[in-house]
Amino acid sequence: MYHREACGVGIVHLGVGNFHRAHQAVYTDEVLARQSGDWRILGVSLRSENIARILNEQDGLYTLLIRGEGGTHAHVIGSIAGAVAASRSLAPVLTALISPKTRIVTLTVTEKAYGIDRASGAVSSLHPAVMHDLANPDQPAGVLGLLVWGLRHRRQRQLAPFSVLCCDNLPENGRLLRAGVCDLAERTEAGLGGWIAEHVAFPCSMVDRITPSPTDQTLRDAALATGCDDLAAVETEPFSMWVVEDHFPAGRPAWERAGALMVHDVAPYERMKLRMLNGAHSLLAYAGHVAGHAYVRDAMRDDALSRRVDEYLRAAAATLQPLPAVDFSTYAADLRRRFANPSIAHKTSQIAMDGTEKLPQRILEAAADSLAKEMPTKIFAFATAAWMRYSLGITDAGEQYDLNDPRAGEITSAVRRVSGAPHAPDLHSLRSYAVHASALSAALMGLPGLFPPSLLQSPAWREQVSGYLRVMLDKGMTAALQDAD
CATH class of the missing domain: 1.10.1040.10 (N-(1-d-carboxylethyl)-l-norvaline Dehydrogenase; domain 2)
Known part of the structure; x- marks a missing residue:
C-alpha cells in the first residue's frame, strides 16, 4: 500500500456503490500506487447511509475480490479517502464541490437518477429530484442539482470549474449530462447554463466490468483473504475496460498507466x-x-x-x-x-x-x-x-x-x-x-x-x-x- 496520507483528495464521486468500487476507484488506486498524486476520492452516497458509514469506519479501505477460472485474488483498495451520505449531511458534499482541490466530479448513479429526457436533453420536470432541486436550488438532493450548485458557487468565487465525468451506461453520457446540467442551471439562474456550456468539460466515457452484488460469501472470502471483517468488500471479474474522452482542463490522474484508453472519440x-x-x-x-x-x-x-x-x-x-x-x-x-x-x-x-x-x-x-x-x-x-x-x-x-x-x-x-x-x-x-x-x-x-x-x-x-x-x-x-x- 502506498502512503495514502501523502495523497490529497482531488475527485468527488457521486454514487459510491459496488461498480465504482470495482472499477474507477481501482484504476485510480493503481495510478496512486505507481506515481502518487492528489487524486484520492471523496465518495458521496446519495441514497444509503450504510455504505458511507462502513467506508469511514474502515478508513476508506475495502477488499476487491477478482474471481476467474484461475481462482480468486484479493486486493485492498485505498483510493477512497472517505465517504459522505448526502441524505444525512449535505454540508460536507457542498464543501467538497467548492474546494479548490476538487478538479473532477465523477458519477455512477444509474440511468434513472439523472432526470434528463434523452431525446431533448432537457430535464424532466416530473422527476422527483429535479422537482426538488428546481424548488430548492440551495439545498440540492439530486445529481444535477448538486453539480449546478457546485458550479454556480465556483463561478461566484472565481474558482476554476471541475470537470464532470459520467461513468454510467448512457449513450454519449458526457453530452447528455452536459445538456441536463445546463438546462437545470439556466432554470436556476439566467446565464448560468451558458457559462457552464462554455467553461465546463463533460468528457464521455465507456465502462465495462461485470460486478454482481456482494453476497455473504463475498464477505467470508474477504475476511479469509485479509484477516479482517470487511462489510464494503466487492467482487468482480478479471476483465476490465475503461475508455475515456481525454478532455480534462483542470487535470486528471494518469489513468492510462492503469490500462484505461484515453481517446478522442468514445x-x-x-x-x-x-x-x-x-x-x-x-x-x-x-x-x-x-x-x-x-x-x-x-x-x-x-x-x-x-x-x-x-x-x-x-x-x-x-x-x-x-x-x-x-x-x-x-x-x-x-x-x-x-x-x-x-x-x-x-x-x-x-x-x-x-x-x-x-x-x-x-x-x-x-x-x-x-x-x-x-x-x-x-x-x-x-x-x-x-x-x-x-x-x-x-x-x-x-x-x-x-x-x-x-x-x-x-x-x-x-x-x-x-x-x-x-x-x-x-x-x-x-x-x-x-x-x-x-x-x-x-x-x-x-x-x-x-x-x-x-x-x-x-x-x-x-x-x-x-x-x-x-x-x-x-x-x-x-x-x-x-x-x-
Missing part, C-alpha cells in the same frame, strides 16, 4: 459495448429469469439460450462500424467466456432491472439500424419479446417478482388494460395471455418515447415481436428459445 467503443455486451446481457436476463435461471452463468448453460446469445452477438456486431485494433469476433468470444464464468454469481434480476431505461440503447437502436440496412432483425425482435414477457412479473414456474423499473406502473397498467384482469397474471392464467399477444405487444410498444418510430411503423417488425411473445406465453420460454432455431 462513441464507437460505447456503441460496441452497449449493443454487444449489454444487449446480450439483457437478452440473457429477460429470457433467463423467466425460464428460471437465477444467475447469468446458469443461463449460459442452457444450450438453446446460449445459441440465442451467439446469434445476438453476431447480429449486433453487424450493425457496428469497424474499430481499429478491435476484432468483433474475438470480443464476442470474450463475452461468452465472461458470461459463463462459474465464479461470478451475477443475478439475472439485477441485470433485468430498469428495463425501460436500458432497452433503447441496448436493443432497439441496433434493431432500427438493422431494419434500415435491410439486415435480419429477428433476434432483436426475440430479445424485445423477452422483455415484454419479463414485464408480466411472473416466471414460467409461477414465481412472481418486482419489475424494479421506473415505468413499472405504466407497464402494469398496459398489461391489465389488454388482459382485462384486475390483477397480475398467476400461473393458472398465464397461458391465457397468449391470445392477447398482439395487443399486449402493441400496448408496450406504445409506451411514450420508448420505441424508435421506424420500428413502430414496420408491420414486419411488429409481427416478429408479437409472434415470439405469443410462443413465450403459450409454450413457455424454454420452448420459444428452442423454436427460434
Whole structure:
C-alpha cells in the first residue's frame, strides 16, 4: 500500500456503490500506487447511509475480490479517502464541490437518477429530484442539482470549474449530462447554463466490468483473504475496460498507466459495448429469469439460450462500424467466456432491472439500424419479446417478482388494460395471455418515447415481436428459445 496520507483528495464521486468500487476507484488506486498524486476520492452516497458509514469506519479501505477460472485474488483498495451520505449531511458534499482541490466530479448513479429526457436533453420536470432541486436550488438532493450548485458557487468565487465525468451506461453520457446540467442551471439562474456550456468539460466515457452484488460469501472470502471483517468488500471479474474522452482542463490522474484508453472519440467503443455486451446481457436476463435461471452463468448453460446469445452477438456486431485494433469476433468470444464464468454469481434480476431505461440503447437502436440496412432483425425482435414477457412479473414456474423499473406502473397498467384482469397474471392464467399477444405487444410498444418510430411503423417488425411473445406465453420460454432455431 502506498502512503495514502501523502495523497490529497482531488475527485468527488457521486454514487459510491459496488461498480465504482470495482472499477474507477481501482484504476485510480493503481495510478496512486505507481506515481502518487492528489487524486484520492471523496465518495458521496446519495441514497444509503450504510455504505458511507462502513467506508469511514474502515478508513476508506475495502477488499476487491477478482474471481476467474484461475481462482480468486484479493486486493485492498485505498483510493477512497472517505465517504459522505448526502441524505444525512449535505454540508460536507457542498464543501467538497467548492474546494479548490476538487478538479473532477465523477458519477455512477444509474440511468434513472439523472432526470434528463434523452431525446431533448432537457430535464424532466416530473422527476422527483429535479422537482426538488428546481424548488430548492440551495439545498440540492439530486445529481444535477448538486453539480449546478457546485458550479454556480465556483463561478461566484472565481474558482476554476471541475470537470464532470459520467461513468454510467448512457449513450454519449458526457453530452447528455452536459445538456441536463445546463438546462437545470439556466432554470436556476439566467446565464448560468451558458457559462457552464462554455467553461465546463463533460468528457464521455465507456465502462465495462461485470460486478454482481456482494453476497455473504463475498464477505467470508474477504475476511479469509485479509484477516479482517470487511462489510464494503466487492467482487468482480478479471476483465476490465475503461475508455475515456481525454478532455480534462483542470487535470486528471494518469489513468492510462492503469490500462484505461484515453481517446478522442468514445462513441464507437460505447456503441460496441452497449449493443454487444449489454444487449446480450439483457437478452440473457429477460429470457433467463423467466425460464428460471437465477444467475447469468446458469443461463449460459442452457444450450438453446446460449445459441440465442451467439446469434445476438453476431447480429449486433453487424450493425457496428469497424474499430481499429478491435476484432468483433474475438470480443464476442470474450463475452461468452465472461458470461459463463462459474465464479461470478451475477443475478439475472439485477441485470433485468430498469428495463425501460436500458432497452433503447441496448436493443432497439441496433434493431432500427438493422431494419434500415435491410439486415435480419429477428433476434432483436426475440430479445424485445423477452422483455415484454419479463414485464408480466411472473416466471414460467409461477414465481412472481418486482419489475424494479421506473415505468413499472405504466407497464402494469398496459398489461391489465389488454388482459382485462384486475390483477397480475398467476400461473393458472398465464397461458391465457397468449391470445392477447398482439395487443399486449402493441400496448408496450406504445409506451411514450420508448420505441424508435421506424420500428413502430414496420408491420414486419411488429409481427416478429408479437409472434415470439405469443410462443413465450403459450409454450413457455424454454420452448420459444428452442423454436427460434
